[in-house]
Amino acid sequence: MPDTLLLQDLDRAHVWHPYAAMPGRDAPLLVESASGVRLRLARPVEGHDELIDAMSSWWAAIHGYGHAVLDAAVRDQVGRMSHVMFGGLTHEPAIRLATRLVEITPEPLEHVFLTDSGSVSVEVAIKMCLQYWRSRGRTGKTRLLTWRGGYHGDTFQPMSVCDPDGGMHALWAGVLPRQVFADAPPTGFAADPDPAYCAHLADLVERHAHEVAAVIVEPVVQNAGGMRFLSPGYLRVLRELCDRHEVLLVFDEIATGFGRTGALFAAGHAGVAPDVMCVGKAMTGGYLSMAAALCTGEVARGIGRGDFPVLAHGPTYMGNPLAAAVAGASIDLLLGQPWEAEVARVGTGLRTGLAPAREVPGVRDVRVLGAIGVVQLDHPVDGPAAARAAARHGVWIRPFRDLVYTMPPYVIGDDDLSTVCAALVAAAEAG
């Protein structure tokens, strides 16, 4: 296909990719179509013209590609309207989605702000918390507290609570708001909370409560910050500290939501409810960009009692009907099947299939939680070499830092899952 080379040249010349230099250095693979768990490439790579997507397109495509139910939801909605403004107008897909989100998230979360991306939902969550305290006359509460090792998105407020040792803080010193950072939490999903670390959290929350509006964390799994699994017990500790010291608690469930960790939301592992919660990524089944910030009645009422009683935020494409319709369909599809058993099946396959990685020289840790499989090396991964090794097995991965990992679509079959695991082991050897 002669167009392929031309398209790749144009891509390199004009199209910015995530975390990339311009003009582009390594040519991205040109994808022609996607179906089930497979990406079809315009040009074969390592002898394969299809790759199994072990990334679920950044953890979003939980039902795979071209799912008949989701395709139909989009098509049906296109037939009615693709978009109308959300100021002064409303529509059934957004109303049904918001109601559904309230039903399936922890009890006190009652109000839903739909946004166009995860980062913006974190911006809105932070705005809710800052404005809540401002409206209550506590104008000194302007900072956020988080633990190191997190990731909350790429716009400026979310960046300010990402792990400060990642490159972005050094680059933006003097520009980013200065937040309060706890040490990185000790790892291990099954471990009991470490008393010394809990004391460290208690000390920080207590000392900074007068200036801190909210604690914001990823519950149970720190994702793009390092794929670290944490004891759910820390969420109970944070809930108790926040209540005691009048600080709001925000859970960023953008990566963990909709079953990925084995619970519908990771907060469910701890039985703890936040005051504000962000969801995104898998919410639309990977079809369209939409996220949401949910808050309790108390937070909404607090904002409403202020001199400026509205939440001043309103993206142009807020509540986009196409995205809302497919999100509603994706959630129904998930909950209408034995999703816990499916996620557990994927987890079992990952545990078995990734076990051989423990024997690979240079591998520091192999861990699985829900439908997340991680191979951690004792050195920074050679990303391109690792991705090539996986492609030789017909699998698409995108390693980062010292991590080779997979978050496959829940619908992946057992044979494909074995292939993904073999590809990860090969990638760990090559990387």
Ligand SMILES: *Cc1c(COP(=O)(O)O)cnc(C)c1O
């Ligand atoms: C991906 C992610 C975000 C940012 O979402 P975008 O849709 O990429 O803006 C925020 N928080 C977490 C935990 C994420 O994984």
